[in-house]
Amino acid sequence: DSGVTQTPKHLITATGQRVTLRCSPRSGDLSVYWYQQSLDQGLQFLIHYYNGEERAKGNILERFSAQQFPDLHSELNLSSLELGDSALYFCASSSEAAWAEAFFGQGTRLTVV
Amino acid sequence: TQLLEQSPQFLSIQEGENLTVYCNSSSVFSSLQWYRQEPGEGPVLLVTVVTGGEVKKLKRLTFQFGDARKDSSLHITAAQPGDTGLYLCAGSHRDNYGQNFVFGPGTRLSVLP
Numbered sequence: 082d083s084g085v086t087q088t089p090k091h092l093i094t095a096t097g098q099r100v101t102l103r104c105s106p107r108s109g110d111l112s113v114y115w116y117q118q119s120l121d122q123g124l125q126f127l128i129h130y131y132n133g134e135e136r137a138k139g140n141i142l143e144r145f146s147a148q149q150f151p152d153l154h155s156e157l158n159l160s161s162l163e164l165g166d167s168a169l170y171f172c173a174s175s176s177e178a179a180w181a182e183a184f185f186g187q188g189t190r191l192t193v194v
Numbered sequence: 195t196q197l198l199e200q201s202p203q204f205l206s207i208q209e210g211e212n213l214t215v216y217c218n219s220s221s222v223f224s225s226l227q228w229y230r231q232e233p234g235e236g237p238v239l240l241v242t243v244v245t246g247g248e249v250k251k252l253k254r255l256t257f258q259f260g261d262a263r264k265d266s267s268l269h270i271t272a273a274q275p276g277d278t279g280l281y282l283c284a285g286s287h288r289d290n291y292g293q294n295f296v297f298g299p300g301t302r303l304s305v306l307p
Contacts, residue, residue, distance in 0.1 A: 126295075183284065
């Protein structure tokens with residue numbers, strides 16, 4: 082158990098809809114990272130939040146947004162969903178230690194039909 | 195932009211064989227992590243290497259960090275079907291915006307019984 086919790090584990094929705102994925106980081110970690118992983122692909126970095134502030138953006142579509150709340154949990158919002166958005170979405174958290182490591186949640190499998 | 199390359203992309207071997215996978219970059223990282231990911235699950239941290247030239251062993255797995263902290267290798271001795279999975283390397287560094295992780299595309303290993 083990595084200590085990172087993601088909900089829901091599975092999500093099936095129709096094209097054009099909007100969904101929210103939730104992530105609770107490990108206790109004490111201030112950084113949350115979101116990644117997208119399409120079938121048999123590597124991890125695509127989406128966005129990084131640190132203590133409520135956006136720190137870095139990767140290849141995140143304009144239809145996607147995220148935020149980190151005062152209790153440090155984070156949400157990834159995906160709107161106007163398309164078939165190609167079907168993927169595994171992972172969040173990871175890390176501390177700010179010099180050689181901090183990223184710890185991943187179990188992911189949310191999103192299926193857009 | 196920092197990039198990590200991994201080779202080979204795919205590897206299929208028989209149980210009992212040895213193998214080495216590589217992770218290379220033109221950038222220097224403060225540390226490097228190796229993860230294993232099984233289908234539908236989140237990546238699980240195997241090891242972090244920090245010092246150039248460092249070698250770490252985890253049972254049948256041997257990890258090495260290059261002297262210049264730009265590359266790493268993972269050697270598996272006497273592979274078992276349980277070693278099957280996607281092996282990801284990640285380089286980490288800090289900048290003014292916090293801890294950053296750069297992931298390689300992964301090596302997909304299949305160990306046949």
